[in-house]
Amino acid sequence: MDPECSQLLPALCAVLADPRQPMADDTCLEKLLDWFKTITEAGSSLLLLQGNPCLVELLCHMLKPQDLSSRVLSFSLRLTGVLAAQEDCFQYLQQGELLPKLFGEAGPLGGAAWTSPTVRGGWIQGLRSLAQHPSALHFLADCGAVDTIFSLQEDSSLFVASAAGQLLVHILGLSMPGPARGPPSLQAGDWPACAQKIVGHIEESLRATATPQITQALNVLTTTFGHCHDPWTQVLWVRLSPLVAGLLEKDPVPAAHSLVDLLLSVARSPGLSSSSCGLWETLAQTLSHLSPTQAGPLALGILKLQDCPQALRAQAFAVLLQPLACVLKATAQDPGPSGVLDGTVGDSMTADMLLPSKAACVGLLCRTLAHLELLLPLPQRPCPWPQAPLLGAAVTLLQLCGGSARPTSDAGRHLCALLLGCVRVQRAALDFLGTLSEGTGPRELVTQVFAVLLEYLRSPDSSPTVLKKAFQATFRWLLSSPKTPGCWELDPHALLFLRDLLPVLQKRLCSPCWEVRDSGLEFLTQMTRHWGGQAGFRHALLASEVPKLTEQLLRDPESYVRASAVTAMGQLSSQGLCVPPAGPEHPGGQQSLLVELLHILSTDSEGFPRRAVMQVFTQWLRDSHADVAGDTEQFVAGVLQVASQDLDWEVRAQGLELALVFLEQTLGQPRSHCPCAGTPSVAAPVGPLAQALQPLCRVRLFEFAFRALFDCDRPVAQKSCDLLLFLRAKTASSGSLQESRSSPHVASVEAALQRWQAGDQAQPLGDLEPEVVLAVLRSLDLEGLQGALAESSDHVEKSPQSLLQDMLATVGVLGENEADCY
Known part of the structure; x- marks a missing residue:
């Protein structure tokens, strides 16, 4: 730590410990914590504490019964975790029993401050930082923290509840042996104490009757298999998979969404051999037990897997296609060959899936279309792809929504009544229809596609968003x-x-x-x-x-x-x-x-x-449009004159793009991908070079670019800097041009640019000669300016010393002139 910061730190700690002092906002505390993290990552936390005893005093002060700020208490808990992440510093804090008092029952857990979600979140984040070594695991087991984390999974704050679940995953991963020690045994007694407790809690939650408990357990397991890929995860799945499969025996299946997330997380885990742990069988069972709405995401996830049995892929695809097969069945159309769009779906199944309510029908169809749209461009999509039946289903849905369908069955008429005028299904079906344009189809079906698109574009009932999607789908089908x-x-x-x-x-x-x-x-x-x-x-x-x-x-x-x-x-x-x-x-x-x-x-x-x-003018210039080519200089001069006075920075930036196109055409040298990276060309003779630059001077391109160089909007200044660097690289000077720097005209231009940079841009540069332009161009530190423009907006002052000074100045500890606001 810098000596200047060490001198300021005691005063800041005193302010933080004083509940009567108004405290800086959360942003300052976050920046302060980030600074401590940087220090501990680069050196010893123990030496930091020993060199700055005021930090320990601050943490001890948090234990006194007083009206503490919840933000400061949360900050102190998180700071303690950052410091105790190193084992020697952990032992140092443990000797004074500071850690049990902060994180155990004697600390905030038993006080009024615990009612604040900020404090509960700080407690969790502090433990998350602290839990990095074996000593921390023993501490967590001894102080009862794991039980508290279990209860925080049900916290009223979603952020706290989510953080608690992630902390359990972290502790479980820290407890279990790594790859070098081999997989643990299946016997619970052989596992570390923290792991036994967490896994036991998960088992108990999976056996519970309350859905929230089951959801919490499934979410913890999903994160575990998503982040931990060591051999012990396979042992964990073998141990817990019977309980997970047991959820399928309940009616309805509880926490179905979380169950799908878990099964897909396990299937994607490289640490598991799906064929040897019964996962494929569990996935097949789940597909058959979930409702169509619940099974859709699982079916899509299975079809995205790289290695999956063909039978399971076929089952998943059939589940995904079933709602569209029901639509075709209800409208008395051929759903396609068996196994593609299953033609055996009966009217009762159609009614069960699509007709219980409008909301259920619309939601299922929209999700199905969205899933198929995601699947279509993937290389692992099912083959053969049922292009013709899917085209027929999309067209039929649009006809049902538009009122042009004429179903003959009771189910079809009811379905038509549910979907008539439904904008959600119209939008989803048009998106899907546009995606299907990448394939081919029978001529009669393609004719139907264009007919239904024209019907929607003509219809006075089509909403603006539906019309937009109809235009987009029409263009895609015309392209194909x-x-x-x-x-x-x-x-x-x-x-x-x-x-x-x-x-x-x-x-x-x-x-x-x-x-x-x-x-x-x-x-x-x-x-x-x-x-x-x-x-x-x-x-x-x-x-x-x-x-x-x-x-x-x-x-x-x-x-x-x-x-x-x-x-x-x-x-x-x-x-x-x-x-x-x-x-x-x-x-x-x-x-x-x-x-x-x-x-x-x-x-x-x-x-x-x-x-x-x-944008149009730039493209016209680039393409040598007839109306531009007649008098290009007059065109460019007029456009730049107007663009230079525009208040919209994007117009000014586009003006620089047009200027760059004109510059490239004038010099006959296209720019490289990086304007400043090109190798300077060989020095050109003074006469030809000056002659080549005369058109640029006549259109006042340089005045426009120099003015933009000091633009208050950074993107404009950056673009101007790139343009001038490109020009300087492509016009290497000769000695005689460098001598022109001593001319009075060059000095007056440089003086004008200095005034521009200071904010006074009232005085124009007037007519410029090529020699003067190039001399001024070489006198500018364009590389330095480019580097300054590339830095973030707070690069001027964001030092730790400045942060400490500003935090102290806000409570009057420093004088006004000592603050260095950033």
Whole structure:
């Protein structure tokens, strides 16, 4: 510990021990504890205590009957655990009986302070830090702490209860022998005392009739098998698995969710040989005993396992598919071959699974669809994959929710009544349908897919979120439509669908709901980006009113819609799909779009549209868009002038991205991945280099970048620093350029930059010459600035001495000038 800190520590301990003193907030106490952890990790806790007896006095003071702050008492308990984690310091504290008094019945356990969850949490965390060596285990057994931990598993505070369970896992792992000593015996009497007590408590809890006790035991075991992989875990499972399997004999199965978590944790544990401990049989039993809602997560977890018997995988997949098989059965459709979607599910099973209540039906179907969606992209998904039945089930669910299904059975009609207009199932089914687009299906089913998607996009009853997901699923299915090898054209069926879709899109772009207009614009942008160059798409789009409506949405009252319209119009213009507006107020055809986007950048009151304009302009410059290539310098100069005055830091940062693109194009040298990592190129002759930099000077790129270098928003300054480092690396100077540093113009620019850095950015730099720019560029400590910008916001002062001074200053122990706030 620094001598300065040692001098401040006694005063701080006195403040902490005085209940009359107002104490610093929890953040300061956390930082103080972190500092002590750092000290003990680097050196001896015993030497720390011997060199600072005020710490022991503080801990002893916590034992006096007084009105202590719960935060300070919690801090002291945690600090004691940090110090006692080293065995020699533990023995030192034990000699004065400090540990039993703090953590035993004579301490906070028997006082009023124990009613505070902060104190109970500090007690648990202190023991968690302390329990690192054999002496600690004997102490825990002797002081009765383990029994207290058992009771805290039922604490009213969820944080305390969870911490208590994790502490039991830690103690159990510390008690049991490591791999070098081999697995313990199955005889309880041969196990260490703490382990015997914890395992006995778990056994007792698993035999209990109360579900909370069973849940606590299962959660402790789940964490144990998830974190401990030594040989003793296999012995533990062999000992406890009969009790776990016994839970399946109860009706209903108690704590089913926790039971599933435990079984999957055991199955994933590398320390267990599942085939030799009866785990596969237990998993199969559990699948057959749980309800479909409870069994779904277990079935998904089994199918994610790498090594699992095929019979168990088939059983799990059948459980996962059963609700969809019931849907197909209820609507009098073929659920598919036996073993894929089981066609033997009867009407009574359908009613039991899906029809008891709307909430149960909706919840089961949504979870089933979500589980299958997670399973689909995995390499270990079942093969063969029942693509066609699953497509049929997804389409049927959407028809049931949309009201277009016509079931003939009583179960089907009841199911239709339950699901009609259900937004939750619609969203889940559309997500799943979009995921299924990665596979193939029979033409008639694909036709049904496009038909149901069009139905949802047309329906006036579709909610905005459902419409958004319908647009997303439609785009994915258009992407996956059959194509001729080597050809990216939409196939004839997709083009027919597109002709039906565009009038629907027109209607949605006129929707009174802004979310719907926004979703339609996003969908249009995606389609244009992928198929804007294809004749069939272009012809269909230009024959519609979509481009004109999109242009009108640039003036939408909602800023999100204006931003999406900017992006869509930028994409349409890049593909030559903008319809030239008619009338004398729009001379120049498409050129008017550039003018309108500049107007948005200059005048829009919201940041989203302005950011979208900058992104479009950057992409136009990168792609040499026709309207930009005509007079690139005028374009860049105008955009940078507006962006430099924008109050939104993201607009200014995007302006730097545009400047970097222009700089790369001007120099003809693309940047490396790290702008500052490139090797400087060979020195260029003064004349050609100055000539190459003239366009950058004319558009005032350097003034924009230098001003951004001292921007109050760190991301802007970092981006500017990267740009200038890239430029300096790519324009190695010659000797004659370095001589220009002595010119008066260079000195005036450097003086102006110093004022800018101090916060006075009123004075512009004016016209700059390349020689002056490069001289100023080399005079700046860009590497140092880059390093400072990369540091965290509290890097200026976060020393332990500063922390102690500030904590003392808050209670008036230090004078005002002695505090060093950070």
